[in-house]
Amino acid sequence: MTSINGTPLDDPARGQEIFQTLGSASEARVTVMRNGRQQDLTLNLAQVAQQAEAALGENAGQTAEAPLQVPETPPEPANSDE
Numbered sequence: 001m002t003s004i005n006g007t008p009l010d011d012p013a014r015g016q017e018i019f020q021t022l023g024s025a026s027e028a029r030v031t032v033m034r035n036g037r038q039q040d041l042t043l044n045l046a047q048v049a050q051q052a053e054a055a056l057g058e059n060a061g062q063t064a065e066a067p068l069q070v071p072e073t074p075p076e077p078a079n080s081d082e
Contacts, residue, residue, distance in 0.1 A: 002038070003031040
């Protein structure tokens with residue numbers, strides 16, 4: 001991850017601040033580098049929380065954490081100027 005909601009994750013203190021503000025947000029815009037290319041993803045935080053809870057339920061008693069499921073390709077923007 002390189003940024004969340006447009007704020008670069010280049011300082012650990014800033015990262016902690018961003019994660020604290022996400023508690024009341026319904027979605028997060030996340031920028032990642034994947035295969036050398038920058039990609040912007042919009043995450044529905046309620047859906048992410050549901051997936052995390054489901055993964056924890058499925059992995060009860062196991063020590064390994066379940067990976068977060070992120071789509072391989074981001075969805076097309078709803079309103080594009082192109």
